[in-house]
Amino acid sequence: MTGLKSQRRLAAQILKVGQNRVWIDSERIDDVEVAITRDEIRKLIHEGVIKSLPEKGVSRARARILHEKKKKGRRRVPGSRSGASHAKISKKEAWMSKIRALRKRLRELKTSRIITENTYRKLYKMASSGRFESIADMERYLKAHELWRKR
Numbered sequence: 001m002t003g004l005k006s007q008r009r010l011a012a013q014i015l016k017v018g019q020n021r022v023w024i025d026s027e028r029i030d031d032v033e034v035a036i037t038r039d040e041i042r043k044l045i046h047e048g049v050i051k052s053l054p055e056k057g058v059s060r061a062r063a064r065i066l067h068e069k070k071k072k073g074r075r076r077v078p079g080s081r082s083g084a085s086h087a088k089i090s091k092k093e094a095w096m097s098k099i100r101a102l103r104k105r106l107r108e109l110k111t112s113r114i115i116t117e118n119t120y121r122k123l124y125k126m127a128s129s130g131r132f133e134s135i136a137d138m139e140r141y142l143k144a145h146e147l148w149r150k151r
Helices: 002-015 026-034 038-047 061-071 091-111 117-128 135-144
Strands: 022-024 050-052
Touching: 002 022, 002 026, 002 038, 002 050, 022 026, 026 038, 038 050, 091 117, 091 135, 117 135
Parallel strands: none
Antiparallel strands: 022 050
């Protein structure tokens, strides 16, 4: 194949492809070895003795399979996540869901007369300031400070 180096180079220039994409018919190698001018190479290309191979691409098959799995909700475990802790759920959304839960629980406690109006107001302010981590945390606080309404 070393005898076809210049022919391969010329064919690559004519076909406007890389040298690795030049295909030469193994049965007509003698004709290609004789060809030394651009015109002769062009003639061989026209005859189909020299061709350019198709471009190789990256297969999207695996990517499609992954995409389908992700659409179904798979591959969401902690090991598959990238980014900061607030990348999936923003800090604002996390706060909103937490404060809504706290306020809802406070309303329930007030309407069922478990806590007084004064205690409700005090705890509402504390919740707004970010004092409580969760409903359980707020109820621990209530228990520790004995803020349940006396029977």
